[in-house]
Amino acid sequence: MATQAELVGDLKALRKGRGLFRADVADRVGHTLRELCGVTERDDPGEVRYRIGRRVARLAADLPDDLRVAVLAAFGMLPAARHPLYQDRVGWLADHIDREPRTARRRIDEGIHQLAQLACTPLRAGVHPRSGWHTAETRVIAMLDRAVPEVLEHHRVVAAQEVTELDLPVPPGRDVAVAYGGTLRAGKLTLATPLRAGEAHEFALRTRLPVRPRQLVHVPGRRCDFLELRVRFDRGRQPRQVSRLPGDAAPVPVDGAGEVRLTFADLSRGFTYGARWD
Template identity: 40%
Template structure:
C-alpha cells in the first residue's frame, strides 16, 4: 500500500486522542496508513500495537528539535511525566516544560506530526539501536545487586556512563517505587534512602510523580565527549510490589542483574523484557519463567535496552499467587 503524507498526518493526529498510545482500545485509532507505514499486521492486539508504535515513533521523535520532541512525547503519552488521561492535560504539561502557552504547543505538535509523517513516508527514519548515544550521555554497563534478605531491601548499583557531548557535569537519574495504598499517594522520604559510594555527589532529589524520584548526581569534573566514568550507589527501598525493573531514561548497552531472595525463595520468578512500565504492576505480565539457584539467587542480563521500557524480574511468593495470575 502506498502511504500518502496527508493520510499519515490525519491518523497521527487521531492517535493523540484520549490517552494517546495508552488508550484502552488503541486498535480503533490505528488506521491503514499507520499500519502500512510501520509494518503493523491486522491481527495485532493493543499491547503489540503499543509496543510497535513506540519502537517506530521514538527514533523519529528523537531526531527532531527539542521543542518538537517534548511536544510530541507529551501528545502521544510517551513520557511518563505526561501520561495523563486527557490530551489537554498533556498539552499543559508540555507548555509548562517548554515555558510556552498551550496554543504554541499545539502548533508545535502539528508541526512535529507533519515532520514525522514526512520521515516515515520517505523512509528516512533513523534506525536507532538501543545503544545509540543520547544527546548527553548513555550507560555502557549497569550492574545491580539486589538483596531481599534484609529488613529493608538493599540495591547496589555500579554504572559506567559515556558522555555523548562535551562538558557533561551532571547525570539525571531516576528511580520509581510503586507506593502502596491509593494511587497518586506521595511516596514518603523514608521509603527510599540513597548513598553515593563513589563517582559524584548527590546535589538534588525531587519527586517527578507520586512514585518517581529524580536524582541529580554532580560529577567530580566535566566529561568530554566519549569519556567514560564509573559511579556506585546504594539504595535502601521498601518494596510494595513484587518486582524490580530498570526503566532507562537514556540508552543502556548492558543491564546485569543479580537478585538474592530470602529462603525459601519465591514459588515463581519471571523475567520481564521490553515491557511497558505501567504493565509491570499488572499480575498478568508474568514474563518468562526462571528459577532461583540453590542459594536463592537469580542472575539475568539484558542488552540494548530501549528507553522507556521496563527490564527486570517479578516474583510470586506462594503457589496460590502464582497460579491465580
C-alpha cells in the first residue's frame, strides 16, 4: 500500500480545475490514488470518475461534518459547489462556513490529510500483506427464467503483491465453470499472467443450479468493496415477497422485467449479504 504523503499529493493534484469532473481525469490520477480505488489503464474517464468518487465519498463519510463538506466541495462532488475552477469552489466553501477563503483552504487541506489517514490505516486498507489481493467489485446475477437456472459472477480484484492464483472456495458438487479470466482447478483460479502490486484483474464464473433456489447470498472471505446482486425471475413464477439480507423490514420491489437489484458497499468479512424470497 502506498504512503499517506503520496496519497495526499495525488488528492491535491486532483482538486485542480474541475476536480473530479475534469475531462482528462483519467490522465490526472496519480498512481497511489489509482491503487486505492482499483483504477486500471483500461478504464475510461467515466469509469475512473465513478471509482474515485465512490471511494472518496465512503472515506469522507467518517470525517467530521465540516471537513467532509470541505473535501467533497474541493473535488466538485457537491452539486452546489460544482464550479469550473478550484478557487471558485474555495469561495463557495468560504461563503458556506462564513469564513475567509484562506480558512476554507485550511479546512480543505486538513480534510484531505485526514482522508489519507483513513485510507492508509490497516483496517481501512483491508488487505493483510500476506493476503495478496482483495475484491474491488463483484456483480452476481441469478437467472431463474430458464430451464436450468444459472448464476453468473463477475469479479474485479486488485493485487497487493504479485499474485499468480486466487483462492476461490467452490462448494462441492456445484457445476462451476470459468467464463473468462483464468483456469479453475481445485478451488484455485490460475491466472494466465501474474498480477503485480496495484494491478487489477477481471474474471467470471458460471454456475448451473440443480434446483431453483429460494435465496441468493454472498459471504465475503476477504475485503470486498462493492457487491451488486441481481435476480431475474421467471415471469410465470413471481415471488410473493423478496427480502434483503441482512434483514430489512421493507420488501424489495420486483420491476417490470421480473428483476430485483441490490447493492452493498464496504462489506464485512464473514457476514451474509443477499436476498431471500418466497
